[in-house]
Amino acid sequence: MQIRKILLAVFVICSAALSAADFETATLGNELAARTEKFLSGSTAEARSGIAGFSDAELQKVTNEFKKSHTTAEQRIFWLSEELYRRNAERAAAERIRYLYYAVLAALLILAGFSFMTWRQAGRISRAAAPVTPIAKIPDVPPPALGRKNSKPQKGRSRK
Amino acid sequence: MMYYLLLLATLAVGAWSAHVALLQAPADAMQGNVQRVFYFHVPLVWVSFIAFIGGAIMSVRYLMSRRLGHDAWARAFIKTGWAFTTTVLVTGPLWAKPVWGVFWNWGDERLVSFFVMWMMYNAYLLLRATITDFEKAARIGAILALLALLNAALVVAAIYIWKTASHPGPVFVKKAGSGIMDPVMRQAFWSSFSAFTLLFLSLLVARFKYEKAVSGAMENAN
Numbered sequence: 001m002q003i004r005k006i007l008l009a010v011f012v013i014c015s016a017a018l019s020a021a022d023f024e025t026a027t028l029g030n031e032l033a034a035r036t037e038k039f040l041s042g043s044t045a046e047a048r049s050g051i052a053g054f055s056d057a058e059l060q061k062v063t064n065e066f067k068k069s070h071t072t073a074e075q076r077i078f079w080l081s082e083e084l085y086r087r088n089a090e091r092a093a094a095e096r097i098r099y100l101y102y103a104v105l106a107a108l109l110i111l112a113g114f115s116f117m118t119w120r121q122a123g124r125i126s127r128a129a130a131p132v133t134p135i136a137k138i139p140d141v142p143p144p145a146l147g148r149k150n151s152k153p154q155k156g157r158s159r160k
Numbered sequence: 161m162m163y164y165l166l167l168l169a170t171l172a173v174g175a176w177s178a179h180v181a182l183l184q185a186p187a188d189a190m191q192g193n194v195q196r197v198f199y200f201h202v203p204l205v206w207v208s209f210i211a212f213i214g215g216a217i218m219s220v221r222y223l224m225s226r227r228l229g230h231d232a233w234a235r236a237f238i239k240t241g242w243a244f245t246t247t248v249l250v251t252g253p254l255w256a257k258p259v260w261g262v263f264w265n266w267g268d269e270r271l272v273s274f275f276v277m278w279m280m281y282n283a284y285l286l287l288r289a290t291i292t293d294f295e296k297a298a299r300i301g302a303i304l305a306l307l308a309l310l311n312a313a314l315v316v317a318a319i320y321i322w323k324t325a326s327h328p329g330p331v332f333v334k335k336a337g338s339g340i341m342d343p344v345m346r347q348a349f350w351s352s353f354s355a356f357t358l359l360f361l362s363l364l365v366a367r368f369k370y371e372k373a374v375s376g377a378m379e380n381a382n
Contacts, residue, residue, distance in 0.1 A: 052189065096194035096258045103197045103254040104182070107204070107247045111359070114243035118366045125373040 023069050032058055163365055170358040177351035185348040197255035199348050203356035204248045209312060211241025211360065212281070216309040219302035228375035231298040234305060235288065236368035240360060242281045249278055270318040277315055280308035294378040 025033040025040070039050050054062070067075050181199035188195035215237035222230040252271075253263035265271060284304050291297035 092258070093192055096192040099254050099258045100194045100196055103194075103251040104200075106250045106254065107200055110243060110247045110250065114240075115363060115366075118240075118363055118370065121370045122366045125370055 023066055025065075027065050028061060032061065036062055163362075166358065166362050166365070170355065170362050173351065173358055174355040177348070177355040180344070180351050181348040185344050186342060191259050194255055194258050196348075197251055199352040200356065201248060201251045201255060202349070203353040204244050204251065206353065207356050207360040208241050208245040208248060209316070210357075211237045211244060211364075212277075212305075212309055212312050214364075215241060215305050219305040222298060223302050226295075228294075228298070228379055229372065231302070232371040232375040233368060234302065235371045236364055238281060238284055238305060239371075240363045240367050242278075242285060243363070244356075244360065245274075245278050245281065249275070269322040270315060273311060273315045273318050277308060277311045280304065280311055284308065 023040075025036045027033075028036055035050075035053065039047055042050065067078060070078070177199075181196055185196065185199070187193045215234050218230050218234035218237060221227075222234060256265070257263050284301055287304065288297050288301050291300065
């Protein structure tokens with residue numbers, strides 16, 4: 001009885017291991033299965049460049065089928081792998097947003113600084129050229145001629 | 161009145177381009193959101209080159225006519241171009257860090273030639289600020305502006321001569337699989353391109369007003 005139980009356990013483990021080793025792409029559908037086969041059998045460079053060819057839905061489908069062919073323990077290893085990628089992707093995205101923010105801020109600061117400097121210098125020149133508030137100026141008017149009190153000609157001068 | 165219309169157009173196109181480039185355009189599949197830096201980095205480079213070509217043309221005209229008005233235009237072009245080039249040199253490394261992993265690559269001929277060009281325009285500004293004889297400074301500055309333009313031509317040609325890894329080719333190409341393809345991305349790029357060109361024109365006109373007054377004062381002093 002004990003031996004039978006052991007044999008049964010060995011059979012279950014071996015069959016699970018065999019099913020895990022074989023990922024049946026046939027369940028994915030003709031077109032996707034063909035592409036997945038090509039992805040699996042191609043060179044590393046081809047496989048890497050082929051990743052972008054899968055849509056989000058296709059990736060989900062392939063991943064689900066692949067997970068089904070593995071044991072619970074192995075699936076948990078996938079969780080860890082997925083978590084690692086998620087954290088890395090999040091970190092990379094946050095870093096990219098941060099650098100985009102820095103770049104926008106730097107560009108704004110430099111150009112705003114230069115614009116302000118130009119505006120200030122140009123403004124100073126125009127203020128110097130034309131005062132903002134006009135100042136009233138009394139024109140130089142010659143004093144009115146006074147009536148002569150003494151018509152006697154001055155000495156040393158002669159009328160011509 | 162025309163100047164205020166130009167400023168208004170700059171603000172309107174600038175706001176629209178910021179909206180399209182930062183919010184509407186999709187994030188790049190490979191580079192993510194940091195690729196949006198490209199929408200202002202490349203137009204800034206374009207404007208810098210326009211400024212330096214303008215500066216060189218006005219320098220040649222100054223050397224031929226010795227009129228300080230031409231020199232004022234040359235100074236306005238180069239000083240405005242310098243501000244835009246400095247922005248390029250700051251935004252470029254901020255894009256490069258998350259994408260290349262480093263802020264700067266001294267092995268890239270385009271980066272190095274661009275940096276040398278920026279240094280030459282720094283030399284121009286330094287020279288104009290330190291030489292007290294205004295006409296002598298204008299003459300030497302004009303020659304330096306022409307030399308710097310030769311270096312600018314080298315910056316453009318660098319990707320064809322050395323085929324650098326960091327700048328593999330022009331942004332807009334007919335070849336499939338390269339350059340920007342998405343229509344919203346193109347819209348973001350061209351709106352930003354227009355906004356920076358308008359901003360450049362606005363700053364150039366204001367700067368010329370100032371430089372012309374400085375030249376006038378120098379002419380009166382002599």
